Amino acid sequence: MFSPTEEKALTDVTSPPTRSHVRVIRLNVDDDVVISLDQLVSGTRIESEGVTVAGLIPPGHKMATRAIEPGEAVRRYGQIIGFASQPIRAGQHVHTHNLAMGDFTRDYAYSAEAKPTALAPQVATFQGIVREDGRVATRNYIGILTSVNCSATVARAISDHFRRDIHPEALAEFPNVDGVVALTHGSGCAVDPDGEGLAILQRTLGGYACHPNFWSVLVIGLGCETNQIPKLLATQGLSDNPRLRTFTIQDTGGTTKTIAQGIELIREMLPQANQVKRETVPASHLTIGLQCGGSDGYSGISANPVLGAAVDLLVQQGGTAILSETPEIYGAEHLLTRRASTPEIGRKLVDRISWWEEYCARNGAQMNNNPSAGNKAGGLTTVLEKSLGGIAKGGSTNLNEVYEYAQPVRERGLVFMDTPGYDPISATGQVAGGANMICFTTGRGSAYGCAPSPSVKLATNSALMERQSDDMDLNCGAVLDGTNTIQALGAELFQLLLDTASGQRSRSESHGYGQNEFVPWQISVVT
Known part of the structure; x- marks a missing residue:
């Protein structure tokens, strides 16, 4: 997903990030903002940036590091996240009151950054349930569906x-x-x-x-x-x-x-x-649906890159990961088209973006109606900012196919399924496509499950993990705290996925989540 400069910026976050007596994170040398890890109060000097805070800036929110004129592009992750709607002084809070969406050209550069994926030297395994046709299950349910x-x-x-x-x-x-x-x-x-x-x-x-x-x-x-x-x-x-x-x-x-x-x-x-038995099978039989919900300003810094690191490990094992939520990659799709295995696959993704633009237009809606109220409270301002962080879930390997909603997923590696951004609808499509697990990142605190596929939830910050520990399976806040790295937590998450696929119950399963979260996408005219 990220350029070498951006990859280094994300790595630097975990080693630990540059800090003074207050904690802020700079993700890219070209960024116009830094992200606060603590509440910043007016008059505080950020020595690493040579900037004095002007006003109150909540944790997870953005602070300008330079003066920005109205209409100027504002960058985070080294990418455009919006345009200044009024003058912004260095040290000021950058959010919905002074940052807005705008049109800009994106270079799709189809397949320009595609590269072979090296297979892992050792085969990872889990205890799966092998069905008569050779497909492998992670759970053994009896289901009741309604027409x-x-x-x-x-x-x-x-x-x-x-x-x-x-x-x-x-x-x-x-x-x-x-x-x-x-x-x-x-x-x-x-x-x-x-x-x-x-x-x-x-x-x-x-x-x-x-x-x-x-x-x-x-x-x-x-x-x-x-x-x-x-x-x-x-x-x-x-x-x-x-x-x-x-x-x-x-x-x-x-x-x-x-x-x-x-x-x-x-x-x-x-x-x-009841006669089924688990047996040792390679991790190539895992198909993981990637989700993020209740996102915050830390999602694209901690939990989403950690999940991306685990996805890279899965793909190296021959497994499959399904990235989705088309409205939540909007404005950042060019980072995926560059990684498409073929130009045709990249064009498929752009075609789905075009469909969404037309769908929104005929229904009097806009693609930038995201983020949600909770996302904004957590520090996300525009759908561009949310999209750039959301794509990090997909790791760094090639994009190997693009599917429409609920289509059977046949291709291995990283694939994309066109779904809405609403998590229950999106995950329902992924499971219908064959996902035998869901991995779900959250910064605000999502409570979610997805029967018959177990859902593993990742907290973006330690405060959430402490507050809602009975809903979270892994704390990625250690990235922000500087006590762990993205790669190390990605390896820990990959092992957690293998353990869960082997029958270890996730937190959402222990609470009985999963039945009410089945929500097929409805686009019909109801008469």
Whole structure:
């Protein structure tokens, strides 16, 4: 992602960064701002920058290191993050009150920086579940999917019967089954039967129906919905079989009978599902969905680069990482097109950016409606700034393919999937595409899980880790504290991913997250 100068700047952050009696971070020699690690008060002298603070600057926010005239570009990571909307003096807070979006030319330089990826000298392994077709699972669930919102209640009632926290006896004899989960949604009817929206929903459901982390799946409908189950199966190349059972409330005879039938079918499936055994498999069987949510000014400095370092290790093992959230790479996509394995792959990414620009325009929206309120409170000002930090999750290897939402991911290495920036929708698409794990960075404190794929969460700063430790799996704040490096924490994270893939439960799993976070992308006109 970063140029050699930017890579050195990020490395310098961990060794530790240049500091005086107050802590600030300069990421690139060409930057117009530094990032505060502590609250800066007016009159404080930043000796490393030769600047005196003018006003109050919260932790994680930006301070100008030079005078900036209205309309001038402002840089962080050595890249443009916006344009001054009013005069900014050296030492002043740089944020939404004086920094705005603007148009600028980006040099896509397709494939100019693509380079071969050296394979790791030693094979990393984990304890996975090998399915009959050779695919490898990290978990062993029984799933319940719904064709339409109208069957959500019965699906939940069936899964609740097998909840270990409510009915511990229901799965007591089946320790190798991770659980029974109902993944429901709010769509499936009153949409164009031949439109893109229904096709996306069917593709998403199809991806989950054959996901390796499910031993078996029930698909339940109402009976009269637009998203008819026979057509759903046909479009996805699926058919009823002993491990994919389908039925509707209307054909079964109502709610009570449907719930009873679902419970009975799962009881029949459990003994066989419990027969799975974990075995040693190479890390090349891991497909990780990359997510960031509740980001702050530190995300692009600590947790995202740490995740990028782990992704590089995974790719060197022959594994796969899915970078997504198209609106949150907007303005920084040129850093990916330069790493595209072929110019065609780079152009695919730019085509998806163009689609989003048109999509926003016809809906009266703008691509720069990001960051969120919480992101801004944490120090992020524009989507350009957020995008530059977000891309760091993808590490430094080539971009090998670009997929549309929920398409099956076949290519190895770093790939991109076109999704919205909203985390539950984005991760749902990644899992539908085959992600058997999710890795999620957060600076504000996200609470998230993604059944059937375990989600590992990374805190960007130590204060968050202390405050919300029961939701975080790894503290990347050590990068900011100067007590650890990006590369060392990346290696630690890679091992944590192997351990989690082997069955070690993540924090979100221990809290029971995952069922409510299934959110397929809805773009249909609802009639």
